[in-house]
Amino acid sequence: DVQLVESGGGSVQAGGSLRLSCSASSFVGTSGCMGWFRQAPGKEREGVAAMYLNLLRTYYSDSVKGRFTISQRDDILYLRMNDLKPEDTAMYYCALEPESDYVRCPSAFSSSRRDLFRHWGQGTQVTVS
16 A cells, blocks of 8 residues: 655745755656646635646646746656645645556646545644734
8 A cells, every 4th residue: 555655844934945856765757647646624625736647737726827837757746835824724635546547637726635545644733914
């Protein structure tokens, strides 16, 4: 079973930057969909960014487009977050669905449904003040 571990969260002032990392315990393959999701207290889970690994296609929520960048290298998924805003404060989770395609990946990402991604990390907290 693949284990995902997030790191890189912290507390920053508005306008600052952070880079989150998601390390996988084993090879994630090239047919999967990996994504970053976030959830703030009292709010629903929201998809932030995702990548279909086979084609390296990326998808972003409107709220982070132009500020956040998702990338992947050597089975580590990154999320570069620039110009952070207080509304970005949340627990950030990494997720992997090993078997996906360029249709299912963006669909699963936009739905933010937990059951559409087989593996989830424990999360890393991001606080913007």
